[in-house]
Amino acid sequence: MAQATNGETITYQAGDTELVGWVETPSRAAPRPGVLVVHEWWGLNDYIRGRVHMLAELGYEALAVDMYGDGATGANPEEATALMSAALGDVPALEARFRAAFDTLAARPGVDAAKIAAIGYCFGGAVVLHAARIGMPLAGVASFHGSLGSFHKPAPGSVKAKILVCHGAADDLVPESDVTAFKSEMDAAGADYRFVAYPGAKHGFSNPGATAKGEQCGMPLAYDADADAKSWSDMRTLFDQIFA
Numbered sequence: 561m562a563q564a565t566n567g568e569t570i571t572y573q574a575g576d577t578e579l580v581g582w583v584e585t586p587s588r589a590a591p592r593p594g595v596l597v598v599h600e601w602w603g604l605n606d607y608i609r610g611r612v613h614m615l616a617e618l619g620y621e622a623l624a625v626d627m628y629g630d631g632a633t634g635a636n637p638e639e640a641t642a643l644m645s646a647a648l649g650d651v652p653a654l655e656a657r658f659r660a661a662f663d664t665l666a667a668r669p670g671v672d673a674a675k676i677a678a679i680g681y682c683f684g685g686a687v688v689l690h691a692a693r694i695g696m697p698l699a700g701v702a703s704f705h706g707s708l709g710s711f712h713k714p715a716p717g718s719v720k721a722k723i724l725v726c727h728g729a730a731d732d733l734v735p736e737s738d739v740t741a742f743k744s745e746m747d748a749a750g751a752d753y754r755f756v757a758y759p760g761a762k763h764g765f766s767n768p769g770a771t772a773k774g775e776q777c778g779m780p781l782a783y784d785a786d787a788d789a790k791s792w793s794d795m796r797t798l799f800d801q802i803f804a
Contacts, residue, residue: 563587565616567609570623574653574660580631581661582609582624583668584616590670593699593803595622595677596661598684600767601644603633607767608681618796621671625661627654627687637777644683651690651711658691662698675699675803677721679795680706681766685725692721692751699802702726702795704766708734708742714749723753724798726791728761732780756794758787766791 567584582604586592595615599608608624615622626632627647634640647654666673677700680688685706692701693714698721705728723746727734739755746753764770764781766788774781 562617563619565613567613567616570664572660572664574629574657577629577653577657579626579629579657579660580604581626581664582612583622583665584612585621585668585670586616586619588619591672591675592670593620593675593677593799594665594668594671594673595620595679595799596625596658596665596688597622598625598627598658598678598680598687600682600684600764601634601640603628603640603643604631605633607769611679611681614792618799620799621665621668623661623665625658625684625687627657627684629657637779647683648686654687654690655694658687659696662691662696677701677799677802679704682706682764689723689725692719692723693749695720700724700798702798704791705731705734705761705763708738710742710745713745714751716748716750719746719749719751722798722802723751724794725753725755726766726787726794727755727757728763728765728784728787729757729759730761731763731765733763754794754798756791758784758790760784761787 563586612622678688685703688701700722702724762782765784
């Protein structure tokens, strides 16, 4: 049975940047695990808030992370690209914003700071994988149709989080060379990871609005209900393992 939840907008800081997140608290008794949710290149929008709500219904305290600052979102590909490029162009600031969200969630009453995971979509997938690569104290991370390119090569034994990569086998925006390089990188680091490729799934497969967005923007995006359901189930299996 889905749990009752209470959601609210919260603000927190990373240096001089004000970040605007969305958090939902379930009725599950404390201490409870926490989950960070990192948005697509569009920014923290209703889709991401919806995922936070779904996680809270499962009994996790979930925080939608603002990686752009001031709750900024892109209304079109040009705006989204500008926001994403600015974030990726300053990796120390990117890390600081993610760490600020982690610290904010860990400090919330009722959250078990030793049981925090992170999930991310597209751009957000790259963010949570980077957090795992730099050895942040996350129990696990899950990337949904995320970019696999690396900003940091982890040393053997340095990846603490258990990793799940949910990838569309027909994703034209993530080249096969990136898939091969990612697996080699994780193997060399001795990381505990699972890579799942969903047949026929394209970029954005988890977002019901992806097909319309793809047609509107002329991009190879498409929703795939089967891959959406299977990837969510795979994430839940991961959480059952790391939060046991």
